[in-house]
Amino acid sequence: MIRFEQVTKVYPDGTAAVRDLSFEVAEGELVTLVGPSGCGKTTTMMMVNRLIEPTSGRVLVEGRDVAGVDPVALRRRIGYVIQQVGLFPHRTVLDNTATVPALIGWKRVKARARAAELLELVGLDPKIYGPRYPAQLSGGQRQRVGVARALAADPPVLLMDEPFGAVDPVARERLQNEFLRLQATMRKTVLLVTHDIEEAVRMGDRIAVYGEGRVEQYDTPAAVLGAPATAYVARFVGADRGLKRLSVTAVEPADLEEPPVARTDEPARDAAARMRGQGARWAVVLGTGGELHGWVSADALAEAGERGSVGDLARRMEAWVPLGSPLKQAFSEMLQHDAGWVAVLDGPRFLGVLTPAKLHEALRRSVDADAQGIGRSEVDFDSVSDA
Ligand SMILES: Nc1ncnc2c1ncn2[C@@H]1O[C@H](COP(=O)(O)OP(=O)(O)OP(=O)(O)O)[C@@H](O)[C@H]1O
Numbered sequence: 001m002i003r004f005e006q007v008t009k010v011y012p013d014g015t016a017a018v019r020d021l022s023f024e025v026a027e028g029e030l031v032t033l034v035g036p037s038g039c040g041k042t043t044t045m046m047m048v049n050r051l052i053e054p055t056s057g058r059v060l061v062e063g064r065d066v067a068g069v070d071p072v073a074l075r076r077r078i079g080y081v082i083q084q085v086g087l088f089p090h091r092t093v094l095d096n097t098a099t100v101p102a103l104i105g106w107k108r109v110k111a112r113a114r115a116a117e118l119l120e121l122v123g124l125d126p127k128i129y130g131p132r133y134p135a136q137l138s139g140g141q142r143q144r145v146g147v148a149r150a151l152a153a154d155p156p157v158l159l160m161d162e163p164f165g166a167v168d169p170v171a172r173e174r175l176q177n178e179f180l181r182l183q184a185t186m187r188k189t190v191l192l193v194t195h196d197i198e199e200a201v202r203m204g205d206r207i208a209v210y211g212e213g214r215v216e217q218y219d220t221p222a223a224v225l226g227a228p229a230t231a232y233v234a235r236f237v238g239a240d241r242g243l244k245r246l247s248v249t250a251v252e253p254a255d256l257e258e259p260p261v262a263r264t265d266e267p268a269r270d271a272a273a274r275m276r277g278q279g280a281r282w283a284v285v286l287g288t289g290g291e292l293h294g295w296v297s298a299d300a301l302a303e304a305g306e307r308g309s310v311g312d313l314a315r316r317m318e319a320w321v322p323l324g325s326p327l328k329q330a331f332s333e334m335l336q337h338d339a340g341w342v343a344v345l346d347g348p349r350f351l352g353v354l355t356p357a358k359l360h361e362a363l364r365r366s367v368d369a370d371a372q373g374i375g376r377s378e379v380d381f382d383s384v385s386d387a
């Protein structure tokens with residue numbers, strides 16, 4: 001959808017902003033460009049909509065070299081959220097949002113109706129905020145308007161230059177999540193610039209990690225965190241990359257252990273027999289509706305002479321996550337409940353438990369899978385070396 005072919009940009013004063021850039025953004029993918037200030041992120045972005053022309057190399061959008069596309073026609077297909085938002089101060093929020101549709105010749109009524117729809121979409125009531133001026137908004141609200149404006153003409157491609165840069169971390173995370181929800185339905189092809197590795201990891205299907213004017217690594221967040229391509233990338237993603245990686249690796253069925261399962265209404269004797277049969281010291285306990293109730297230990301059953309029902313002897317514990325959750329969420333449930341495992345559910349169905357040892361295995365396996373470029377569940381854990 002967007003393709004950089006050996007793109008180099010040298011500014012007239014001799015500054016080489018980017019050198020020999022080559023990567024491709026697939027349709028519907030969100031790619032984050034991350035790197036320190038001055039590494040060439042904005043320059044990269046502006047070569048896509050021809051605000052800047054490359055010195056050499058080609059940029060293709062929807063299969064066509066942009067050098068041969070009329071810039072106005074090109075920009076109709078590319079929404080742009082610029083660094084520092086850049087709303088027109090003397091235009092209302094509604095008119096700001098309607099800028100592009102108006103520019104490309106939509107009737108005023110239609111352009112404004114579309115603008116109102118977009119404001120609604122980014123969580124701003126058009127009746128309240130539409131008539132306001134940018135100065136009468138909070139930083140986060142201004143950034144929402146910037147996003148709404150970029151989406152107004154429904155372009156297939158979106159360029160976002162630090163779209164959530166000017167707000168505090170809490171508002172920022174909310175804006176990020178809102179945008180991800182939007183993106184899940186819109187499936188735009190997005191280039192998003194940030195200098196924040198956390199944001200890059202959270203938002204990106206893929207990440208391009210920039211060093212000075214060049215891409216050091218272009219890969220999935222899990223791969224960038226798990227197998228940094230260069231010492232520079234390793235430094236950039238930080239010493240806590242293992243922790244960050246927890247948030248981009250999902251719990252899979254292969255990660256689960258299957259301890260014995262008992263029901264609250266089951267006789268203690270039956271549960272104890274089953275646990276002995278499996279050589280297990282404890283069992284997961286489900287309620288009569290199959291919901292997670294807690295756990296029961298073999299010792300507790302023995303102390304009670306295996307009399308009564310499992311429910312009488314079980315301990316409550318509701319540490320659980322849905323299948324597919326990030327490992328980080330599973331880990332955080334364990335810590336919060338001071339538990340040695342967390343139950344994994346598929347809808348209401350109990351699938352198994354994740355233990356700290358399995359969590360570690362899952363992390364190791366995902367690093368290895370990324371290194372080989374295949375799905376994590378296809379890797380045989382026994383083949384993973386301890387290196
Ligand atoms: N018009 C220009 N003329 C000369 N040099 C420029 C020009 N625009 C940018 N540069 C230089 O090109 C390099 C890359 O700039 P660019 O704006 O792409 O960086 P960036 O990664 O977006 O940085 P930031 O995170 O600070 O926004 C910098 O060294 C910058 O000083």
Ligand SMILES: [Mg+2]
Pocket residue numbers: 041042043083161
């Ligand atoms: Mg920039």
